[in-house]
Amino acid sequence: MAMFPPCIPNYYIKKYSEKGQNVLDQFSGRGTTTLESCLLGRNGIGIDKNPLAYILTKSKVETPERQEIVNRINELWNMHSGDTADSCDLESVDWKIRMLYSDYTLSQILFLKDELKWREDSVDAFITALLLGIMHGHSNGYLSISMPNTFSMSPNYVKNYIEKNNLEKPNRNAFELLHKKLDRCYQVVRVKGKVYLSDARNLDMIDNDEIDLSITSPPYTRVIRYGDFNWIRLWLLGEDGKDIDKRLFCSGSLSEYEKFMTDVLKENYRILKDNSKAVYIIGDVKSRDKGDVVYNLAEFVWENCAKKVGFGLSSPILEDRIRDSSKVSRIWGETKGRATETDRILVLEK
Numbered sequence: 001m002a003m004f005p006p007c008i009p010n011y012y013i014k015k016y017s018e019k020g021q022n023v024l025d026q027f028s029g030r031g032t033t034t035l036e037s038c039l040l041g042r043n044g045i046g047i048d049k050n051p052l053a054y055i056l057t058k059s060k061v062e063t064p065e066r067q068e069i070v071n072r073i074n075e076l077w078n079m080h081s082g083d084t085a086d087s088c089d090l091e092s093v094d095w096k097i098r099m100l101y102s103d104y105t106l107s108q109i110l111f112l113k114d115e116l117k118w119r120e121d122s123v124d125a126f127i128t129a130l131l132l133g134i135m136h137g138h139s140n141g142y143l144s145i146s147m148p149n150t151f152s153m154s155p156n157y158v159k160n161y162i163e164k165n166n167l168e169k170p171n172r173n174a175f176e177l178l179h180k181k182l183d184r185c186y187q188v189v190r191v192k193g194k195v196y197l198s199d200a201r202n203l204d205m206i207d208n209d210e211i212d213l214s215i216t217s218p219p220y221t222r223v224i225r226y227g228d229f230n231w232i233r234l235w236l237l238g239e240d241g242k243d244i245d246k247r248l249f250c251s252g253s254l255s256e257y258e259k260f261m262t263d264v265l266k267e268n269y270r271i272l273k274d275n276s277k278a279v280y281i282i283g284d285v286k287s288r289d290k291g292d293v294v295y296n297l298a299e300f301v302w303e304n305c306a307k308k309v310g311f312g313l314s315s316p317i318l319e320d321r322i323r324d325s326s327k328v329s330r331i332w333g334e335t336k337g338r339a340t341e342t343d344r345i346l347v348l349e350k
């Protein structure tokens, strides 16, 4: 969610770094900067505290050999077929998940949920990314009842939608669909990257002055609830969407945002080489309670956080107006909340 277009990191990576250098994204999301860095021959390093973002980034930049993935899917399929014990207790699964999948499909998903060791193994992490991608959608390439949105609507909304449209849970074979998804999306990048499941304010795994360029898009106060809007995929990872939001930065308070971004920038400053650039893409947001008041968060971050940490402003803050529907936070139409059509690009220099 809230992905920025690849052309933005592509432009800044070419402008401010050389092949072989280290490019960091402290909020990697689905891995746009990290992938783009690897495609351009840089070492892409991603950080995200959300396990969903971690897996998506990892699958793009630490991609295993295709044959290893094929073999592992087949191994899991065989294990599941030979599993005669009534090992998965469907009755104990929450109704919110049971309403989405037939028993046949759900027993396979539960088996995979249990077997895939995505924290320890990169082949399993890749297969988990494939599975996350087919958890819900609107065609027969997906495991769920037909769901039109890429993000997860609230359980009650989905329940009413199912009743209103008389939807039946399809019997889909998860292993077959994993193979098909692999055929559709497998590509491998020559330069491998690295991703860490970690907080952007604490980058102990990176030394002082190790990074040549950083490009990122932090959360814009509380515009998107990365956990709650992905509760189905997070269930697969054994996580609760609302808990994830508590762990990520997710607050509407400007003073909390100031504290958070100051810590993020301090850590960014520590790991950047002298004279290197840090590019921040930050959208304007509407005030929660002051009618049409719009906050220029990029200006706020510059004045209240970056300057104090020691950064200089490399060029005037750029305005990027998003006129098409590519911004995920716009798809809610009238209920889109506090997102605006304006993003700003803040280029800082150490």
Ligand SMILES: C[S@@+](CC[C@H](N)C(=O)[O-])C[C@H]1O[C@@H](n2cnc3c(N)ncnc32)[C@H](O)[C@@H]1O
Residues within 6 Å of the ligand: 001, 002, 003, 004, 005, 026, 027, 028, 029, 030, 031, 032, 033, 047, 048, 049, 050, 053, 198, 199, 200, 201, 216, 217, 218, 219, 220, 226, 247, 248, 249, 250
């Ligand atoms: C605006 S999105 C980044 C999107 C990314 N640029 C892309 O193209 O996909 C912000 C990301 O920040 C992550 N995040 C929120 N709080 C965090 C924290 N304290 N530490 C690390 N990541 C965090 C969220 O999980 C989310 O993936």
